[in-house]
Amino acid sequence: xxxxxxxxxxxxxxxxxxxxxxxxxxxxxxxxxxxxxxxxxxxxxxxxxxxxxxxxxxxxxxxxxxxxxxxxxxxxxxxxxxxxxxxxxxxxxxxxxxxxxxxxxxxxxxxxxxxxxxxxxxxxxxxxxxxxxxxxxxxxxxxxxxxxxxxxxxxxxxxxxxxxxxxxxxxxxxxxxxxxxxxxxxxxxxxxxxxxxxxxxxxxxxxxxxxxxxxxxxxxxxxxxxxxxxxxxxxxxxxxxxxxxxxxxxxxxxxxxxxxxxxxxxxxxxxxxxxxxxxxxxxxxxxxxxxxxxxxxxxxxxxxxxxxxxxxxxxxxxxxxxxxxxxxxxxxxxxxxxxxxxxxxxxxxxxxxxxxxxxxxxx
Amino acid sequence: xxxxxxxxxxxxxxxxxxxxxxxxxxxxxxxxxxxxxxxxxxxxxxxxxxxxxxxxxxxxxxxxxxxxxxxxxxxxxxxxxxxxxxxxxxxxxxxxxxxxxxxxxxxxxxxxxxxxxxxxxxxxxxxxxxxxxxxxxxxxxxxxxxxxxxxxxxxxxxxxxxxxxxxxxxxxxxxxxxxxxxxxxxxxxxxxxxxxxxxxxxxxxxxxxxxxxxxxxxxxxxxxxxxxxxxxxxxxxxxxxxxxxxxxxxxxxxxxxxxxxxxxxxxxxxxxxxxxxxxxxxxxxxxxxxxxxxxxxxxxxxxxxxxxxxxxxxxxxxxxxxxxxxxxxxxxxxxxxxxxxxxxxxxxxxxxxxxxxxxxxxxxxxxxxxxxxxxxxxxxxxxxxxxxxxxxxxxxxxxxxxxxxxxxxxxxxxxxxxxxxxxxxxxxxxxxxxxxxxxxxxxxxxxxxxxxxxxxxxxxxxxxxxxxxxxxxxxxxxxxxxxxxxxxxxxxxxxxxxx
Numbered sequence: 001x002x003x004x005x006x007x008x009x010x011x012x013x014x015x016x017x018x019x020x021x022x023x024x025x026x027x028x029x030x031x032x033x034x035x036x037x038x039x040x041x042x043x044x045x046x047x048x049x050x051x052x053x054x055x056x057x058x059x060x061x062x063x064x065x066x067x068x069x070x071x072x073x074x075x076x077x078x079x080x081x082x083x084x085x086x087x088x089x090x091x092x093x094x095x096x097x098x099x100x101x102x103x104x105x106x107x108x109x110x111x112x113x114x115x116x117x118x119x120x121x122x123x124x125x126x127x128x129x130x131x132x133x134x135x136x137x138x139x140x141x142x143x144x145x146x147x148x149x150x151x152x153x154x155x156x157x158x159x160x161x162x163x164x165x166x167x168x169x170x171x172x173x174x175x176x177x178x179x180x181x182x183x184x185x186x187x188x189x190x191x192x193x194x195x196x197x198x199x200x201x202x203x204x205x206x207x208x209x210x211x212x213x214x215x216x217x218x219x220x221x222x223x224x225x226x227x228x229x230x231x232x233x234x235x236x237x238x239x240x241x242x243x244x245x246x247x248x249x250x251x252x253x254x255x256x257x258x259x260x261x262x263x264x265x266x267x268x269x270x271x272x273x274x275x276x277x278x279x280x281x282x283x284x285x286x287x288x289x290x291x292x293x294x295x296x297x298x299x300x301x302x303x304x305x306x307x308x309x310x311x312x313x314x315x316x317x318x319x320x321x322x323x324x325x326x327x328x329x330x331x332x333x334x335x336x337x338x339x340x341x342x343x344x345x346x347x348x349x350x351x352x353x354x355x356x357x358x359x360x361x362x363x
Numbered sequence: 364x365x366x367x368x369x370x371x372x373x374x375x376x377x378x379x380x381x382x383x384x385x386x387x388x389x390x391x392x393x394x395x396x397x398x399x400x401x402x403x404x405x406x407x408x409x410x411x412x413x414x415x416x417x418x419x420x421x422x423x424x425x426x427x428x429x430x431x432x433x434x435x436x437x438x439x440x441x442x443x444x445x446x447x448x449x450x451x452x453x454x455x456x457x458x459x460x461x462x463x464x465x466x467x468x469x470x471x472x473x474x475x476x477x478x479x480x481x482x483x484x485x486x487x488x489x490x491x492x493x494x495x496x497x498x499x500x501x502x503x504x505x506x507x508x509x510x511x512x513x514x515x516x517x518x519x520x521x522x523x524x525x526x527x528x529x530x531x532x533x534x535x536x537x538x539x540x541x542x543x544x545x546x547x548x549x550x551x552x553x554x555x556x557x558x559x560x561x562x563x564x565x566x567x568x569x570x571x572x573x574x575x576x577x578x579x580x581x582x583x584x585x586x587x588x589x590x591x592x593x594x595x596x597x598x599x600x601x602x603x604x605x606x607x608x609x610x611x612x613x614x615x616x617x618x619x620x621x622x623x624x625x626x627x628x629x630x631x632x633x634x635x636x637x638x639x640x641x642x643x644x645x646x647x648x649x650x651x652x653x654x655x656x657x658x659x660x661x662x663x664x665x666x667x668x669x670x671x672x673x674x675x676x677x678x679x680x681x682x683x684x685x686x687x688x689x690x691x692x693x694x695x696x697x698x699x700x701x702x703x704x705x706x707x708x709x710x711x712x713x714x715x716x717x718x719x720x721x722x723x724x725x726x727x728x729x730x731x732x733x734x735x736x737x738x739x740x741x742x743x744x745x746x747x748x749x750x751x752x753x754x755x756x757x758x759x760x761x762x763x764x765x766x767x768x769x770x771x772x773x774x775x776x777x778x779x780x781x782x783x784x785x786x787x788x789x790x791x792x793x794x795x796x797x798x799x800x801x802x803x804x805x806x807x808x809x810x811x812x813x814x815x816x817x818x819x820x821x822x823x824x825x826x827x828x829x830x831x832x833x834x835x836x837x838x839x840x841x842x843x844x845x846x847x848x849x850x851x852x853x854x855x856x857x858x859x860x861x862x
Contacts, residue, residue, distance in 0.1 A: 064806070145842075
């Protein structure tokens, strides 16, 4: 039996006061609190309980961050609406366009300070909306750079280029303006030079918005669901070398977005949107990352983003620096449908900070 | 005595000059201990066709001389010192060590690609370029000079064949004179510095160093398949061998040049050996197949050891190799070598068919008399005017640090084997005693494992990675970054784990 004293009740009322001002109904408030509690519980689980299976160091193209807007707000995007860059995180996020949109985003990987180029990623997507719903497609190309080949000594005997790409087709729609859903069918290919694999995968997601007047949205998605990839050896390596299976980095993500039409204390021309996502590895739910993001809008022209993310490092033992903490900042400009963003993620990668650029057009 | 003064004196005396004082940076992928031998310096023409300049002097080097036709005809001769009308280096000096060559012919593509004047591996100064004159050495002795430095101290990946630096720096000067008798010649002088101590913890002697020139006229495409074209043969001029090239028209696609002879003349050869080799298409039995259309043909040629002079039917596309040597180049010392390209018109009417198989092709042939005289003039001019030039050890502007990792305190060598499935070995060198940490990261920048950590005395160390994380779980297939951190900086390599 839980006993709550009167002081605690008063503290709870004080904490809840801003949400009352935003006229958030009680059920939504409870759902929000539940999400926060789930996130906190996942974050506090000891690492020893976490991953018992291999970590996906490979198949990187399915998990590297995509989209300058996504990165700028700490990768908290699952509950976004009409956001093409959120497509890889929640297919339902593409619902809400008047007619459609195009977007392209690129990032240059951390400067590895070696003689080889750093890796880079490219994300291209487009969506078209109609009475039948929204149809979207996207293409991801990750250039993983070159790797020198060696055999019995450090003397290189050659070099290979590595890359991964994903192509996907998405259908999304809404039910009674409250529930948006989306499904992405995609094909994935990993070329590791001496071995390669390709296969299908599915993403699916839903977003729930109780009413037009309620400034909150809840979202959940599953991504990278599919059979294990079977790597096949290239012709010029031994029959055993490079062959094997890798499971897809399947993820489950839930998110919430709070976007009041008018934020307390701010003039009408300023807007604020707050988001929170938590994502876990489906094979080990306790290995998770938490994403907090905020978007500050000025005259619907300038968007200033910021975010913080926390992530478990499943490679390390508990307490041995196994929690990663990073931040992000971004700025975007909008003019007559055209968009441009730049974002920088700091301290997330121990190899160095990364900068993302993006352009887009909403029509 | 200043270092420059010492270099001047010693250079004039023909004494090897230590190259200390160059504060170059070591390469991330430097050598493992081994003896470098039979290394080649190769000066190669670009292999592509030239500018359609015809009889127009488009500013090619040397301006105002007959040799402009050599460039204009697609005969891009020389080395990185050649600059075309666009200011781009035409061709490259290639120095490298080919680890896959079983006979240890250490000659591999080392710096091909880009041809960018701003490429940090190349430093080019042109005495006639106003932008360069302030930096050009104030010892100009010819009507036009070009000064170029190329250093082979970082691994360069072109295609699938990376080079391994052997630690040689090449300081090249090109000279041209307007006066009659010399106005058809380009002189090349190379000072080779052994900078192996700058890319490894301890330097080494490069033994059996050859200097060579590869020539690829590629002239008269229309008559490819004819043995009348692109012919060459060894020629003896006053007891010293030169390579003679003949083309009946020196024409190429959109331009035409006069018929003429070209001689490649080794000028400085302390080793005393000269070989002249023809390389032709695979249709000629006994001659190395030379694939066309890509740069790999040079790598193929690199596998050919110097031969004794031979005369063969060149088939349809001639390439010719002149190599002279050999010398040993100890750590920190300098070796000078030189050669010239001499162009001359036929003296009188040449025979209708003049090929290397022609029994009349020798220095007694009247049509060669002009060329022979030019060869003699070039040799004399080199001995009198250029041979005594000091080694250019103080090139203005230090070379930029290599883009790769590594610093004064250590270097991380490529893991082997790579790719790997279970275990891979990482060798790292510590030049100065320092705290060292070697960590493995995935491409998301997450720490995977710590392979080494702690204070290290100078020396070479080895660690193994079993493909498992710090949490003792096997990591998935993919690329992992291995980074060595010392007090002086970082050095990184990429390891590929396969399923």
